[in-house]
Amino acid sequence: MRPSPRTVLLFVLGMGSITAIATVVGLEVGGPDGALAIRDLGKLAVIIGLAMVVLSAAALLPRRHDGRGAWAFIGIALLCVGIGDAVGTHIEIVQGREVPFPGAADVFRVAYCLLLFGGLQSAVRRYRARTSLAGAAWFSAASGALLLAVIWLTILQPYILADGGLSGGARFLSILYPVVDVMALFVPAMFMLLAAVRLGHGGAAMPWYALCSGVLVLVASDVGFSYLTVTDSYQAGAIVDYGWMFAYVLIAVGASLAHDLAQPRAQATRLAHESA
Numbered sequence: 256m257r258p259s260p261r262t263v264l265l266f267v268l269g270m271g272s273i274t275a276i277a278t279v280v281g282l283e284v285g286g287p288d289g290a291l292a293i294r295d296l297g298k299l300a301v302i303i304g305l306a307m308v309v310l311s312a313a314a315l316l317p318r319r320h321d322g323r324g325a326w327a328f329i330g331i332a333l334l335c336v337g338i339g340d341a342v343g344t345h346i347e348i349v350q351g352r353e354v355p356f357p358g359a360a361d362v363f364r365v366a367y368c369l370l371l372f373g374g375l376q377s378a379v380r381r382y383r384a385r386t387s388l389a390g391a392a393w394f395s396a397a398s399g400a401l402l403l404a405v406i407w408l409t410i411l412q413p414y415i416l417a418d419g420g421l422s423g424g425a426r427f428l429s430i431l432y433p434v435v436d437v438m439a440l441f442v443p444a445m446f447m448l449l450a451a452v453r454l455g456h457g458g459a460a461m462p463w464y465a466l467c468s469g470v471l472v473l474v475a476s477d478v479g480f481s482y483l484t485v486t487d488s489y490q491a492g493a494i495v496d497y498g499w500m501f502a503y504v505l506i507a508v509g510a511s512l513a514h515d516l517a518q519p520r521a522q523a524t525r526l527a528h529e530s531a
Contacts, residue, residue: 259511309510342363440473462516473498473506
């Protein structure tokens, strides 16, 4: 399967946007505050744009397409994270205040995690009954447990639990986010990736390769951000900022590839009905 020109253009535009934002931040165009504002607004535009791409691709899939519901969940999830970022950007840039944690933005971020989990579960469902994938399930679970242990030893125990200055809400969300990342995103994405590698035929698995790769990059960026934050090492323009955007580009490319893959099938079905 060859990606359509639309999918290739989507990837090029996504990567070009990330490169442009990184360049502006690196050169501090408009000064440090101006570069920060451009980064936040640019990231917001990228996320909202990619959410629209995923939702459009889901809407254009045939009604009986088994991935339509998954992509719809994922598109709404990206829209939620975009709204959450918009709330945070408004507070930081327009109001000139530090974004509260926990705050209104976290409502949308929690919703985003749940919706993305729902999308992954919908995609995984087709493979769940395959006994030949028991090994993939065990490997995914073991990998998740190992990652969670690393997060516990490097972030949660020495910093989050030991910080007496954190409020109850901040401590709860600081624990919840990495745990949800691992259990609700990393484990299903790893299983889906292994299942696609084992059972995918030709280009049929390409959308899931892109989706799962995007989710894994997303989890790595989240965990990296958590570590940089608790160690007071995070700065605007850190690699995790672009890791998030790259992850969203991969997810949107996956949705576009799903649409590319469905087009010949839909056309063949239409021609069969017309000839009958």
